[in-house]
Amino acid sequence: MKIRGLYSILAALAFAAPALAQEPIKIGVTQPLTGAFAASGNYVAQGAKMAEEAINASGGVLGRKIELVIEDNKSNPTEAVATAEKLISKDKVPVLMGAWSSTLTLAIMPKLMEYEVPMLVETSSSGKITTSGNPYIFRISPTSEMEAKAFAGMVKRFGIKKADFLATNNDFGLGASQEFSQMLKGQGVQVGTIETMDPKATDFSAQLAKIKASGGDTLFVTTAVEQITLILKQAKEQQLKARIITTGGSNSPDQLIQQAGEAANGSYHLVFFTPWFPEAVKNADIAKKFVADWKARNYNVGGLTEGFRGWDGIHTIVEGIRVAGKAEPKAITQALWKVKVKGINGDIHFIKQGPAGKESAQNVPSVYVVRIDNGKVVKN
Amino acid sequence: MDQFLQHCLNAVMLGGTYALLGIGLTLIFGIMKVVNFTHGELYAFGAYMMYMLVMRTGMDFFAALVLAIVLGVILGALLELVLLRKLRGADIDTTMLVMIGAWIALQNTEQLAWTGVAVSINNPFPAAPLVIGPVSVAWNRVFVFFTAIVLIFATYALINHTKLGRAMRATFQDSDTAALMGVRIGNVNTATFAIGSGLAAAAGALLGPVFVAYPSMGDLAAEKAFAIVILGGLGSIPGATIGGFILAFVEELGAGYISSGYRDAMGFLLIIVILLFRPTGLFARKERIG
Numbered sequence: 001m002k003i004r005g006l007y008s009i010l011a012a013l014a015f016a017a018p019a020l021a022q023e024p025i026k027i028g029v030t031q032p033l034t035g036a037f038a039a040s041g042n043y044v045a046q047g048a049k050m051a052e053e054a055i056n057a058s059g060g061v062l063g064r065k066i067e068l069v070i071e072d073n074k075s076n077p078t079e080a081v082a083t084a085e086k087l088i089s090k091d092k093v094p095v096l097m098g099a100w101s102s103t104l105t106l107a108i109m110p111k112l113m114e115y116e117v118p119m120l121v122e123t124s125s126s127g128k129i130t131t132s133g134n135p136y137i138f139r140i141s142p143t144s145e146m147e148a149k150a151f152a153g154m155v156k157r158f159g160i161k162k163a164d165f166l167a168t169n170n171d172f173g174l175g176a177s178q179e180f181s182q183m184l185k186g187q188g189v190q191v192g193t194i195e196t197m198d199p200k201a202t203d204f205s206a207q208l209a210k211i212k213a214s215g216g217d218t219l220f221v222t223t224a225v226e227q228i229t230l231i232l233k234q235a236k237e238q239q240l241k242a243r244i245i246t247t248g249g250s251n252s253p254d255q256l257i258q259q260a261g262e263a264a265n266g267s268y269h270l271v272f273f274t275p276w277f278p279e280a281v282k283n284a285d286i287a288k289k290f291v292a293d294w295k296a297r298n299y300n301v302g303g304l305t306e307g308f309r310g311w312d313g314i315h316t317i318v319e320g321i322r323v324a325g326k327a328e329p330k331a332i333t334q335a336l337w338k339v340k341v342k343g344i345n346g347d348i349h350f351i352k353q354g355p356a357g358k359e360s361a362q363n364v365p366s367v368y369v370v371r372i373d374n375g376k377v378v379k380n
Numbered sequence: 381m382d383q384f385l386q387h388c389l390n391a392v393m394l395g396g397t398y399a400l401l402g403i404g405l406t407l408i409f410g411i412m413k414v415v416n417f418t419h420g421e422l423y424a425f426g427a428y429m430m431y432m433l434v435m436r437t438g439m440d441f442f443a444a445l446v447l448a449i450v451l452g453v454i455l456g457a458l459l460e461l462v463l464l465r466k467l468r469g470a471d472i473d474t475t476m477l478v479m480i481g482a483w484i485a486l487q488n489t490e491q492l493a494w495t496g497v498a499v500s501i502n503n504p505f506p507a508a509p510l511v512i513g514p515v516s517v518a519w520n521r522v523f524v525f526f527t528a529i530v531l532i533f534a535t536y537a538l539i540n541h542t543k544l545g546r547a548m549r550a551t552f553q554d555s556d557t558a559a560l561m562g563v564r565i566g567n568v569n570t571a572t573f574a575i576g577s578g579l580a581a582a583a584g585a586l587l588g589p590v591f592v593a594y595p596s597m598g599d600l601a602a603e604k605a606f607a608i609v610i611l612g613g614l615g616s617i618p619g620a621t622i623g624g625f626i627l628a629f630v631e632e633l634g635a636g637y638i639s640s641g642y643r644d645a646m647g648f649l650l651i652i653v654i655l656l657f658r659p660t661g662l663f664a665r666k667e668r669i670g
Binding site (some may be wrong): 075 | 386396488497499592594645
C-alpha cells in the first residue's frame with residue numbers, strides 16, 4: 001500500500017514535470033530606478049512586482065509563470081532606449097511596460113516600431129505618445145487632454161477667473177500647460193503667464209516672483225512630486241496668494257504633507273487613484289486589497305499613487321497574453337485591443353487614438369481631485 | 381517695480397550660495413589642476429549629513445551644520461589621499477576619468493544608503509517669511525546668505541594671511557619651484573582638496589534644509605559651480621565670488637524678463653560672451669608657463 005502510494009506520487013511528478021520545466025513568460029519593464037525620477041520609478045516597480053507575485057500565486061497565465069525583467073533607465077532617454085533594446089533582443093521579452101516619464105517613453109517608441117513589440121505605457125501623459133501613429137503603444141494613464149477635460153467641469157465650482165502656469169520644461173509639462181490653458185480659455189478664463197523650469201531645478205524664486213506679479217487666482221503646476229514640494233514651500237516664502245492645483249498624478253499628496261508640511265495645506269491635486277478612500281473608486285475591493293498589501297510590506301504610503309500603475313499595467317499585459325493564447329509580440333499586440341481588466345484605477349480597455357491605419361491604444365482612466373487640509377488628504 | 385525688487389533680493393540670496401560652491405571648486409582646480417567631478421557629490425553629502433544628524437539623531441541644527449562641514453573636510457581629505465595622491469603628475473585625462481568614476485560611485489552610494497526618495501530637513505527658523513515692504517524672503521535663506529558670506533571671507537583670509545595659504549599660493553604659481561623652496565606639495569594638495577570639499581559640503585548642508593536632499597542633487601550644483609569658475613577665471617577666489625553673484629543675477633533677471641525656460645541656459649550664454657572677450661575669465665591672472 002505504501003509503495004503503491006509512492007508510485008502514484010512519482011507518476012504524478014512525472015506528468016507534472018513538463019509543466020514545471022516550462023520556462024516562465026518574461027515581461028520587460030523599464031523604469032527610472034535611479035536619477036531624477038528614481039522615487040516614482042521604484043514605486044511603479046514595487047507595484048509591478050506585487051502583481052507578478054499575485055498572478056503567479058494564482059497559477060500564472062497559459063499554465064506558465066510570469067517573470068518580470070526590470071531594467072533601470074536611469075531617468076535618461078538614451079539609457080531608456082538601451083534598456084528597451086536589451087530587453088527585446090537579449091531577454092527576448094514579447095511585451096514591455098514603461099517608461100514612466102513622457103520623454104523616456106517617446107525615446108523608446110521608434111524601437112517598438114523597429115522590433116514590432118508592444119509596450120504598455122503606465123504613467124506618461126504627453127498627448128504625442130498616442131497621436132504620433134505608433135500602433136505598438138497601449139497607454140493606461142490619462143493624457144493631459146483627458147485630465148484637462150475631466151477638470152473642465154470643476155472650473156466654475158472653483159470660481160477660477162485668471163490662471164497662471166508653472167510647468168517642467170519637457171514633453172510632460174509643456175503638453176499639460178498647453179492642454180489646460182486651452183481648456184480654460186474655452187471656458188472664458190483669462191490665462192496669465194506660463195512659466196517653465198528645468199526638470200532638475202530646485203530654485204523657482206524667479207518664476208514665482210513673475211507669477212505673483214501676474215496676479216492670477218489659481219496656479220496650475222505640472223511636474224513630479226520633488227519639485228512640487230519645493231514649489232509649495234517657496235510659494236509660501238514669497239507670499240503667493242494664488243490657489244495651487246497640481247496636474248499629472250505624480251504629485252503624491254502624502255509625500256507633500258510629510259515634506260512640505262504646513263506649506264502643503266490648501267493645495268489641490270489631480271490624482272488617478274485615491275488610496276485615502278479606496279472605497280470611493282470603481283473597483284473598491286481590488287483597491288482595498290492593494291492598499292492593505294502595500295502597507296503590509298511596509299512600503300512608503302506616499303508611493304501608493306505611483307505603485308498602483310505597476311499593478312494595473314502588469315495585470316493588463318497578462319490579460320493580453322491570456323487572450324492571445326501565446327507569448328508572442330504580434331499576438332499580444334492584437335489581443336491587447338480586446339482586453340477588459342478590472343484595475344485599481346477603474347475598468348481598463350482601449351480606444352483608438354492617432355492617425356487612421358496606425359492608431360495607438362488609449363485607456364480612458366478615472367481622474368480625481370483631492371485637497372490637502374490640515375495635513376490630511378480630503379475629498380474635494 | 382515690486383517684481384524687480386523681489387528678483388534682486390532673490391538673486392542676492394542665491395548668489396551667496398553660488399559663490400560658496402564656486403570658490404571650493406576654483407581652489408581645487410587652481411592649485412591642484414584637478415577637474416573635480418566629485419564637487420556635486422560633496423554638496424549632496426553635506427545635505428545628507430544634515431539629514432542624518434538633525435532628523436535621525438535629533439542633534440541641534442547649528443551643531444549639526446558645523447559637524448557636517450567637518451565630515452565634508454574629512455571625506456575630501458580621504459578622497460585626495462586614496463585616489464589623487466597616487467595620480468600626481470599623471471595625465472589630466474587619467475585624473476579626470478578617476479574623478480568621473482568617483483562621482484558615479486558616490487552618487488550610487490547615496491542612492492543605496494538613502495534611496496531615491498527625497499528627504500526634507502527641518503530648520504529652527506520661523507516659517508513666516510521676513511517681509512520688507514513689497515518683497516519677502518525666508519528667514520532660512522537669510523541665514524544661509526550670511527553664513528555663506530562668512531565662509532567666503534574666512535577662506536579668503538586663510539589663503540592670504542596664513543602660512544598654509546602662502547604655501548597654497550606658491551603651489552598655484554609654480555608647484556615645482558614651490559617644492560624646491562621646501563613646500564610639501566602633497567600636504568598642500570590634501571589640505572586644498574579637503575578645504576574645497578568642505579566648502580561644497582557647507583553649501584549642501586546650508587541648502588539641504590532650504591530645498592530637499594536627494595541623490596542626484598549634486599549634478600545641477602556641479603554644473604553651476606563649473607560655470608561660475610569659468611566665468612570668474614580658474615583659481616581666482618574673488619572671481620568665483622563675483623562670478624557667483626553675476627550668474628545669480630543673470631538667471632533671476634533672465635528668467636523674470638526674458639524666458640524662464642532658458643533660465644539655466646542664460647548663465648552659459650553669458651559665459652560664451654565673456655570668454656569671447658576675456659578667454660581666461662573675468663579675473664584670472666595669466667598662468668606662468670615654462
